[in-house]
Amino acid sequence: MTGRPRYALAALAGIAAVVLGAGVGEFAAAIAAPASSPFAAIGGTLIDAAPPWAKNTAIALFGTGDKAALLTGIAIVLLVVAAVAGVLEARFPPTGRIICLVLGAVGVIAAVHRPDADSLAWAPSAISGILAAVAIGPLVRLAGVRMPATGEPAEPETGTTTRRGFFAWTATAAVVGVVAAAVGTAMQGGSRAVSALRKAVHLPAPVSTVTVPSSASLSVPGITPVITSNADFYRIDTALVVPQVDPDTWRLRIHGLVDREVILTWAQLLALPLRESAATLSCVSNDVGGGLISTAVWLGYPLRELLAKAGVHPDADMVLSTSVDGFTASTPLETLTDPHREAILAVGMNGEPLPPEHGFPVRMVVPGLYGYVSATKWVTDLEVTRFADATAYWTDRGWSSHGPIKLESRIDVPQNGSRVKAGDAVIAGVAWHPHTAITGVQVQVDSGPWQHAQLATAVSADTWVQWRLPWKAAAGSHRIRVRAMDADGTVQTETIAPPEPNGASGWHTIQVTVA
Numbered sequence: 001m002t003g004r005p006r007y008a009l010a011a012l013a014g015i016a017a018v019v020l021g022a023g024v025g026e027f028a029a030a031i032a033a034p035a036s037s038p039f040a041a042i043g044g045t046l047i048d049a050a051p052p053w054a055k056n057t058a059i060a061l062f063g064t065g066d067k068a069a070l071l072t073g074i075a076i077v078l079l080v081v082a083a084v085a086g087v088l089e090a091r092f093p094p095t096g097r098i099i100c101l102v103l104g105a106v107g108v109i110a111a112v113h114r115p116d117a118d119s120l121a122w123a124p125s126a127i128s129g130i131l132a133a134v135a136i137g138p139l140v141r142l143a144g145v146r147m148p149a150t151g152e153p154a155e156p157e158t159g160t161t162t163r164r165g166f167f168a169w170t171a172t173a174a175v176v177g178v179v180a181a182a183v184g185t186a187m188q189g190g191s192r193a194v195s196a197l198r199k200a201v202h203l204p205a206p207v208s209t210v211t212v213p214s215s216a217s218l219s220v221p222g223i224t225p226v227i228t229s230n231a232d233f234y235r236i237d238t239a240l241v242v243p244q245v246d247p248d249t250w251r252l253r254i255h256g257l258v259d260r261e262v263i264l265t266w267a268q269l270l271a272l273p274l275r276e277s278a279a280t281l282s283c284v285s286n287d288v289g290g291g292l293i294s295t296a297v298w299l300g301y302p303l304r305e306l307l308a309k310a311g312v313h314p315d316a317d318m319v320l321s322t323s324v325d326g327f328t329a330s331t332p333l334e335t336l337t338d339p340h341r342e343a344i345l346a347v348g349m350n351g352e353p354l355p356p357e358h359g360f361p362v363r364m365v366v367p368g369l370y371g372y373v374s375a376t377k378w379v380t381d382l383e384v385t386r387f388a389d390a391t392a393y394w395t396d397r398g399w400s401s402h403g404p405i406k407l408e409s410r411i412d413v414p415q416n417g418s419r420v421k422a423g424d425a426v427i428a429g430v431a432w433h434p435h436t437a438i439t440g441v442q443v444q445v446d447s448g449p450w451q452h453a454q455l456a457t458a459v460s461a462d463t464w465v466q467w468r469l470p471w472k473a474a475a476g477s478h479r480i481r482v483r484a485m486d487a488d489g490t491v492q493t494e495t496i497a498p499p500e501p502n503g504a505s506g507w508h509t510i511q512v513t514v515a
């Protein structure tokens with residue numbers, strides 16, 4: 001064999017060694033420290049360190065697949081480095097081994113610095129690095145391109161038998177790595193331990209319940225249901241791995257500008273009189289007409305009661321909430337102490353404990369505010385402070401410090417770009433201005449008059465409301481737009497704004513063909 005294909009074999013050996021190490025590391029993480037998988041640790045670090053433009057580009061390119069894209073990117077970089085390590089191990093031993101150890105060290109450093117790192121956080125990446133370093137030498141040697149030391153006679157040409165051995169060992173290493181990673185990922189996805197704890201949770205009966213009136217739902221096929229099922233509820237967060245929080249060790253600490261610190265345990269929280277409330281949650285990144293908005297019936301306890309217990313100082317104007325994974329949100333204090341706003345610590349969602357990805361065991365829900373300034377999942381810390389003294393995760397990245405949800409409306413039926421049968425049709429959708437309430441919705445077809453749509457009953461002022469308008473659809477292409485009015489007498493603005501920095505605005509407009 002000539003030098004070139006041999007270096008290709010050495011590169012392959014490097015890749016196999018790193019795949020073996022990374023895969024076994026992922027597996028170790030799954031059983032010992034889920035938040036500390038080498039990929040999750042490095043990915044999480046990159047997510048938090050990424051400049052806003054990089055994040056926005058990633059979201060624009062990959063949407064909610066941005067995390068998968070990030071992990072793919074990390075994997076590609078890792079494979080390239082692994083190939084280089086293989087070649088260098090052949091040419092300048094022990095450089096390849098050193099590179100493997102450095103890769104492992106990068107993972108260890110990332111893992112121990114994650115906000116949710118536990119005492120074993122270092123282990124998965126350490127295992128990865130050491131295993132790759134141990135495997136790369138023999139695999140590269142099997143590739144038969146190990147350079148002889150000066151003065152030594154050159155190694156004899158490798159025969160087919162050894163080459164077959166090389167491929168067998170390389171393949172075995174890579175397969176073991178991939179299988180270990182796959183098994184580990186499957187175990188993590190199930191997050192068995194916390195799923196079991198969640199299943200064992202018995203939520204107390206609410207002291208007051210929400211009844212969704214049948215008049216809240218218009219019978220229009222394809223319209224968004226007034227209450228979103230937990231499975232369909234949109235999910236947005238910075239967590240690569242869903243944080244696993246044991247309710248029995250969960251604590252909420254309320255501190256800062258207060259008379260006395262309050263520590264709340266899970267048992268204490270469940271013993272309080274919990275109430276149901278319906279509220280629509282929206283992401284500030286939701287585009288006009290977008291789907292990053294959902295509604296649930298929450299079960300929780302008013303934050304104002306807990307803040308009153310702590311005794312809030314008069315100079316405070318903000319509460320900085322922190323999640324186990326380090327995410328923070330800055331919420332205006334007056335929205336949390338307002339006796340007329342059901343700002344809660346939520347433990348239940350549509351009759352179940354919070355799903356793990358929606359914040360199990362405890363999250364915040366503040367009607368009327370975008371999630372990034374209010375809806376902290378896996379919340380463990382509330383610091384009473386001032387906007388002048390502290391900033392939060394997204395406000396550090398260019399988004400507004402205050403994030404009231406904007407008055408908006410959406411056409412669900414017919415779908416944009418769809419074909420509609422001529423004759424009796426219906427235009428329908430949802431409108432929202434949580435905590436202000438919707439009082440009217442108008443629809444315009446082409447340049448015709450704005451027509452009043454029929455409004456369903458709102459479950460509460462904090463939820464979206466369904467609307468519908470019968471339409472005699474005439475053949476041809478039509479533009480349909482919608483706008484809503486709220487209880488303050490405001491008409492939804494036509495002015496188009498992008499989501500950044502404080503939420504998108506404009507009239508949702510669709511185009512349909514009637515035939």
Ligand SMILES: Nc1nc2c(c(=O)[nH]1)N[C@H]1C(S)=C(S)[C@@H](COP(=O)(O)O)O[C@H]1N2
Pocket residue numbers: 233234235236237238239281282283284323324325327357358359370371372375376377378
């Ligand atoms: N811990 C944590 N909580 C979080 C976030 C996050 O990244 N981490 N994202 C916030 C944002 S931006 C939104 S829009 C809502 C989304 O809540 P959901 O995933 O339950 O719909 O959660 C908020 N709470």
Ligand SMILES: [Mo]
Pocket residue numbers: 236282283284285371372
């Ligand atoms: Mo969001």
